[in-house]
Amino acid sequence: MPVFKIQHVTKYHYSRPVKESVNQIRIYPVASAQQEILQQDVTISSDPEPFFFIDYWGNRCADFSVLDAHTSLVIDSRVVVRTIGLETIPDVNSSREELLTLIENDFHLLELSRPEEIKATQALQHILDELACEHKTVMQIVEACSAYIFSQFKYIKGITNIETTVDEILQHRSGVCQDFAHVLLQLLRSMGIPSRYVSGYICPNKNGMRGEGATHAWVEAYIPQLGWSGIDPTNNVWATSHHVKLAVGRNFNDCSPVKGTFKGISRQTLSVYVSVGYEDGHVFEEVNDVQMIVSETEKEADRQLALEEEQQQQQQ
Known part of the structure; x- marks a missing residue:
């Protein structure tokens, strides 16, 4: 039962003071039979009072606001978490017919078995035809889809972001963990298998897994006789005691660790620092300068900032 010490720092920097920042965080690891939360401390700059609640998917979340003017938010x-998950997943022979019976009597499973509407239906169907899953068990289908993504898609950082669509990922067949999770969700749901997105951390002990020591994403599929079972298409492994789960949902948007808004005309940057400490004293650190998605409102703010800067230069 390994114990991990995880530090996760999210830092927003604003080029000019902003105010009335309203935020929502999902950075509280799931307490379950598979993982025990031994200790957690969360500090937020300006020390706002968080409002805790459980969302639709069962995740522990918190809302908070920073009303005064500020140029950064940390x-x-x-x-400290102890994982109790099994190192191997029991092999079961449940069929899709057995799964269909369960879905008919459970709205939650039905909701998570419906695929997103995409344009690349032919490309997706080609993959499904290649996998030939008609006579496979549910578990075999999940394993086959994960193995296909692992072998046929390239792991490349920096070419996608949280807004990248399944259509785009299918076209260039590359990306990172969240992209592979979204493709796997589409494949499984297209075959009627309920599945959900999982955010968390992967904490292998220096064994070279992709995404180790950083925020990570994988998928949980509902397998009759087993229930919700996690599989990681980025590394083509079942999620066991080295995967620490933060939140679940239909897709990334339901599991985003931090999201929010503010008032003010400012450019913002985001950096994420993750440190995973292992029982042997080894520490894995990763820092990412996250590419921000620029909305039309932010584009207008950029235009206003550029105009003000130009006027200031003319006055000098």
Whole structure:
């Protein structure tokens, strides 16, 4: 039963003071039979009072606001977690017919078995035809889809973002963990298998897995006789005691660790720092300068900033 010390720091920097920042965080690891939260401390700059609640998917979340003017926002989570998951997943022979019976009597499973509407239906169907899953068990289908993504898609950082669609990922067949999770969700749901997106951390002990020591994403599929079972298409492994789960949902948007808004005309940057400490004293650190998605409102703010800067230069 390994114990991990995880620090997850999210830092927003604003080029000019902003105010009335309203935020929502999902950075509280799931407490379950598979993982025990031994300690967690979360500090937020300006020390706002968080309002805790459980969302639709069962995730522990918190809302908070920073009303005064500020030029940065830092959210620092430090958690000690013991994972109790199995190192191997029991092999079961449940069929899709057995799964269909369960879905008919459970709206939640039905909701998670419906695929997104995409344009690349032919490309997706080609993959399904190649996998030939008609006579496979549910577990075999999940394993086959994960193995296909692992072998046929390239792991490349920096070419996608949280807004990248399944159509785009299918076209260039590359990306990172969240992209592979979204493709796997589409494949499984297209075959009627309920599945959900999982955010968390992967904490292998220096064995070279992709995404180790950083925020990570994988998928949980509902398998009769087993229930919700996690599989990681980025590494083509079942999620066991080295995967620490933060949140679940239909897709990334339901599991985003931090999201929010503010008032003010400012450019913002985002950096994420993750440190995973292992029982042997080894520490894995990763820092990412996250590519921000620019909305039309932010584009207008950029135009206003550029205009003000130009006017200031003319006055000098």
